[in-house]
Amino acid sequence: MVDRYNLISLRVHNFMGVEQSEIKFTDQEKNLRKVMTITGHQGGGKSTIIFAIQWCAYGTSIGATSRRLSRTRLYPGKWDGKQLGDISVTLRLRPVGDYGPDSDIFCKRVLHEDGELDSLQVTIGPDNFDEIESKNYFRQIFGKPPQIEQGAMWVIRKEEMQRMAETITKTKSSYFLDFMNLDVPLNVLSELKSDNDNTIERIGRKNWPSVHQLPILDASRNSLRDVIREDKVEEEKLIKWINENKPQKTQKDLQEAKETFDKAKQKFVDAEKSLSENRLRRDELVDLVNVLLSAKLDSSGIPVEPSFNSKYDWEDIASYLEKTRRFTPNVTNSIKELAKSSGYDTSGLLDRQESKEEWIAKIRELRSALNDQINSTNEIRQLESIGLTQENLQEISRTNLEFEKKTKDLGKLSERLSQNHEKLSGIESEIKKIRRSETNESKDKIKLDLAERQNNLLNGLMDSIEEANHQYKIDLLSQTIKRVKYFWDIIDQRREYVPLLIETPTPQFALENLSDSSVRYVQLDSSTGTASGGESQLLLICTCLAVSESSGAKMPIILDDCFTDVDEPTVKKLLSTVSEHFNSLIFVTNYEAKAKLIQNNDGVLRISRDHVDTYVNAKNSENWAKWE
Amino acid sequence: MTDSTIQHDHLRKMYSEILMTKMSQNDVLSQLTDEDLQTLHRELTKWFGASPPETVRVRNDLKRILGKLSLDNIPGVD
Numbered sequence: 001m002v003d004r005y006n007l008i009s010l011r012v013h014n015f016m017g018v019e020q021s022e023i024k025f026t027d028q029e030k031n032l033r034k035v036m037t038i039t040g041h042q043g044g045g046k047s048t049i050i051f052a053i054q055w056c057a058y059g060t061s062i063g064a065t066s067r068r069l070s071r072t073r074l075y076p077g078k079w080d081g082k083q084l085g086d087i088s089v090t091l092r093l094r095p096v097g098d099y100g101p102d103s104d105i106f107c108k109r110v111l112h113e114d115g116e117l118d119s120l121q122v123t124i125g126p127d128n129f130d131e132i133e134s135k136n137y138f139r140q141i142f143g144k145p146p147q148i149e150q151g152a153m154w155v156i157r158k159e160e161m162q163r164m165a166e167t168i169t170k171t172k173s174s175y176f177l178d179f180m181n182l183d184v185p186l187n188v189l190s191e192l193k194s195d196n197d198n199t200i201e202r203i204g205r206k207n208w209p210s211v212h213q214l215p216i217l218d219a220s221r222n223s224l225r226d227v228i229r230e231d232k233v234e235e236e237k238l239i240k241w242i243n244e245n246k247p248q249k250t251q252k253d254l255q256e257a258k259e260t261f262d263k264a265k266q267k268f269v270d271a272e273k274s275l276s277e278n279r280l281r282r283d284e285l286v287d288l289v290n291v292l293l294s295a296k297l298d299s300s301g302i303p304v305e306p307s308f309n310s311k312y313d314w315e316d317i318a319s320y321l322e323k324t325r326r327f328t329p330n331v332t333n334s335i336k337e338l339a340k341s342s343g344y345d346t347s348g349l350l351d352r353q354e355s356k357e358e359w360i361a362k363i364r365e366l367r368s369a370l371n372d373q374i375n376s377t378n379e380i381r382q383l384e385s386i387g388l389t390q391e392n393l394q395e396i397s398r399t400n401l402e403f404e405k406k407t408k409d410l411g412k413l414s415e416r417l418s419q420n421h422e423k424l425s426g427i428e429s430e431i432k433k434i435r436r437s438e439t440n441e442s443k444d445k446i447k448l449d450l451a452e453r454q455n456n457l458l459n460g461l462m463d464s465i466e467e468a469n470h471q472y473k474i475d476l477l478s479q480t481i482k483r484v485k486y487f488w489d490i491i492d493q494r495r496e497y498v499p500l501l502i503e504t505p506t507p508q509f510a511l512e513n514l515s516d517s518s519v520r521y522v523q524l525d526s527s528t529g530t531a532s533g534g535e536s537q538l539l540l541i542c543t544c545l546a547v548s549e550s551s552g553a554k555m556p557i558i559l560d561d562c563f564t565d566v567d568e569p570t571v572k573k574l575l576s577t578v579s580e581h582f583n584s585l586i587f588v589t590n591y592e593a594k595a596k597l598i599q600n601n602d603g604v605l606r607i608s609r610d611h612v613d614t615y616v617n618a619k620n621s622e623n624w625a626k627w628e
Numbered sequence: 629m630t631d632s633t634i635q636h637d638h639l640r641k642m643y644s645e646i647l648m649t650k651m652s653q654n655d656v657l658s659q660l661t662d663e664d665l666q667t668l669h670r671e672l673t674k675w676f677g678a679s680p681p682e683t684v685r686v687r688n689d690l691k692r693i694l695g696k697l698s699l700d701n702i703p704g705v706d
Contacts, residue, residue, distance in 0.1 A: 003636050136682065180643050181675035188686045192694070449704040454694055456702050460656035461668065468647040475642065483635075549635045 004554050005141060006032050006584050008092040008104055012052050014076055014085055017045060017614075021621035023605065032094070033602035034556075035579040038588045039595040040607030045616065045624065046588050049607070050558055054155055056089035056109045057142035057555070059118050074111065076615060087111040087118075093141065093555075096583055107138060141554055153544055154553035157560040158530050161540035164547065165509070165522050165531065177469055180552075186465055193458040196451040203448045208441045209434045217434070221427045228420050231413055238410040247400045249388075254397050257388050260379060265390075268376035274369030278362055291359045294349045300326055304349045314338045476550050483546035484509070484539070490577050491542065493569040497535050499542070509543060511535050534565040538574070545578065557582045561589035572597045604628045640676045647672065659701035667693060 011022040025033050038046050054060070055074070074087050090108040094101070102125050111118040122134040129137065143152025146160065153160060249257070280288060294304055302324065318336040321327045383389070388396070481501055488499050497511035500519060511520040522536045531537045541563055548557060557578055563571065575598045579585040589595055595604050604627070609616075611623035648669050651657045657665060671693055675681050 132682065180640075181681065182672060184681050184683055184686050185672055185675065185690065188683060188690055191687065192690060450699070453699040453702040453704040456656045456704075457660075457694070457697070457699065460654040461651070461672075464647065464650040464654045464657060465672070467650040468643065471646045471650065472643050475646065476639070479642075550639060552636060552639075 002095040002097075002140075002554065004096040004583060005093040005105070005556070006034060006096055007053075007556055007586070008032070008094050009090075010049065010052060011088075011090040011092070012048075013088045015052050015055070015074060015087055015089055016048050017076060017616060018048060018052075018621075018624075019076060019615045019617040021616050021618070021624065023049065023621075023625045025605075027603060027627075031602075034584040035598055035600055035602050036586055037595045037598060037601055037604045038586060038607060039590065039592065039604055042590055044607040044609050046590075046607050049625075050155065050157075050560065050588060052089045053091060053558065056091050056107060057138070058145035059109060060145050071111065078615060083111075083113050085113055105137065105141070107134075107141065143551065143553060152551045152553040152555075153548040154555040155558045155560075156541060156544045156548070156562070158562040160544050161531060161537070161562060162524060164540050164543040165524055177472065180472075182465055182469070186462060189458050189462050189465075193455050193462070196455045196458070199451045200448060200455075203444045203451075206441075206444065209430075209437050211434060211438055211441075214431065214434055217427055217431050221424060221431065224420055224424045224427065228417060228424065231417050231420065235410065235413050235417060238406055238413065242403065242406055242410060245399060245403050245406075247396070247403055249396065249400075251397070251400050251404075254388075254393065254400060257383055258393055258397075261383060261388070261390055261393065264376035264379040264383075267372045268380070271369040271372035271376065274365060275373065278366045278369065287355060288359060290349045291356050295356065297349075302326065480543075480546045480550050483549060484542045487542040487545050487577065488539065491570060491574045492535075492538060493573055494535075494567060499539055509539055511539060530562070532565070534563065534567055534570070537563040538566050538570060541574065545581070548582070556584035556586055558586045558588065561587070561591065561594060568593075568597070572599070576600065640673075643676065644669075644673045656702060659703075661698060664697045667697070 007025045009022060009024045009026070012018045013020055025036065027033060038049060040046050071083060071087075072081060075081070075083060088108055088110040090106055093105045093107065095103055095105075104124070106121075106123040108121040108123075109118050110121065119131060120134040120138055121131075122129045122137040145151055146153065146155070146163075297304055302321075314335055318332045321332045321335065322329070380390075481499075485499050495514065497513055497520065500510045500512040502508050502510045502519070502521075509522060511522075512518070513520065520533075520535065522539060523532045524530065525532055531540050541559075545557075559575070559578060563574070566574070571594065575585065575587055579598060579600060585598070587595075587598060606626050606628055607624065608626070609624065612620045616624045648665075651665060651669055657668075660668070671689060675686075
């Protein structure tokens with residue numbers, strides 16, 4: 001870890017009155033000049049050198065506040081308000097200690113002709129670093145830009161002394177914290193906490209399905225499963241019944257069969273009725289026989305004689321027929337028998353013509369009725385042969401209707417089952433969703449818990465850092481005050497005053513007269529900001545030195561001659577103390593006498609414009625800045 | 629070594645001790661194990677006097693360390 005750096009060289013390009021110049025802070029043997037003086041008359045360019053160093057380090061003005069320099073202030077006057085080329089300052093630094101040229105760090109700040117902001121370039125040996133790393137190196141080496149209540153203290157001029165007079169005793173001053181570098185971790189801790197806050201808020205916004213619904217859904221699911229199970233049993237029963245009772249005949253067939261039955265039955269009844277109405281009566285039998293016999297005789301060509309017109313003439317008829325030999329003996333014998341058995345009246349033979357047609361019609365009717373009776377009986381028997389009877393037709397029809405009903409029931413049941421399955425699926429999906437949510441919720445709870453724990457930890461860390469900062473500031477202020485007194489005791493040669501911290505009404509440094517204990521406050525000139533009186537100036541310089549230690553400044557102390565009222569022995573002691581204590585010192589003064597006050601001076605750099613026309617350039621640079 | 633360098637070391641040590649004290653006294657951080665507390669302390673103080681660290685690097689380092697700490701005793705969700 002590097003605590004301090006020595007300045008090896010300063011290279012300036014197009015900066016204020018300098019076109020081109022490189023000032024080397026080593027001697028001819030390339031030995032480091034750790035303690036040196038820059039002197040020269042007013043206007044020679046000493047301030048330009050300090051200005052260039054500070055601009056390279058911070059890009060700011062030399063004023064009391066950190067303010068980026070405008071281009072026009074940096075331009076060489078000859079540019080006449082228009083930038084013509086890059087402006088750059090390069091500081092070559094070497095870590096204090098056992099380091100050689102290979103360890104030299106080149107810190108370059110460039111304001112490009114066409115750029116809005118200046119850029120940083122750091123080179124160490126062969127390594128060129130990018131802008132971000134260069135910026136880090138700049139921060140490490142130079143610290144925060146000096147401004148009110150903070151920054152690194154290594155350039156000590158009246159501006160810094162003025163700032164010290166205003167702010168050193170305030171505990172809010174962060175001069176002391178700069179080189180602890182906890183700003184970034186503190187910000188990061190805050191960012192991490194913010195991330196966790198976002199996580200907590202995001203999780204908190206989630207609307208998880210209530211797990212309280214689970215028992216209700218479980219109950220619904222179980223109940224629905226029971227219903228489905230029962231319905232399935234019912235469905236199986238219905239399917240079995242339907243399969244077993246599948247009708248052989250359709251209802252249409254049955255209807256047709258019934259109609260056939262009804263028609264056949266009606267036909268049978270009608271035939272029966274017709275047969276009944278047309279049946280032969282006993283008294284008609286003789287007439288029928290007469291007609292038939294007459295018809296037979298007539299067809300046989302035998303005329304019916306009037307002699308037949310007697311009641312018992314059958315013997316005569318048979319005898320007559322025997323004679324004709326047209327009938328077989330059986331017929332004639334049978335006719336003879338008629339006379340014996342029935343005694344039919346043959347007189348009707350003669351009337352045959354009149355009743356023949358009637359009998360034909362009657363017989364036809366009888367035949368027709370008989371046919372109808374036979375046909376209808378056959379039809380009924382045919383239906384019976386396929387299992388349809390008058391008796392079971394109704395039963396079959398009833399069964400068919402039940403089949404239809406059960407088929408419809410099955411359809412409804414199947415539909416209900418389908419709906420219930422769908423419903424069950426929905427419930428199970430919801431349950432799964434809740435269970436899954438429960439898992440995710442559980443994971444989120446773990447995340448939430450972790451975020452809460454981390455936030456508590458982060459709060460604890462940030463609080464601890466804040467408290468440590470506060471405590472450190474208090475302790476450092478106390479220690480810095482001791483260091484102010486320490487430097488005062490070494491440097492002050494007059495021994496008339498000692499530093500004193502006045503607590504009220506406003507904490508501030510003052511001086512106590514050793515002889516009469518009177519208090520002398522530090523007075524600043526309202527117009528120049530310079531402390532009046534050598535003691536006041538010395539007190540503020542001692543304060544700057546103490547703060548320089550505490551602020552972690554790593555650059556050589558650049559001590560501008562801002563203590564014009566301090567007596568010479570004290571100035572001499574001041575310069576020797578600073579050079580010994582901080583290892584390196586650049587003392588800048590207008591006065592020739594003061595330039596020779598440093599006992600262990602490694603060289604005096606004289607700045608003079610006597611041999612410089614208007615601008616310092618590569619040709620006249622050596623004349624402008626010359627080592628003595 | 630210059631006086632100012634010695635002073636820097638002294639100040640670093642001083643701040644480090646103050647920070648450790650404050651961390652140990654913190655109600656939450658005191659619930660950590662000594663080892664975890666020292667890990668955190670070491671992580672914060674490693675930047676003392678160094679180049680100001682890059683935010684991304686610090687963030688990654690701190691996240692990694694926070695992930696390793698045992699937070700069992702740190703209050704979480706009630």
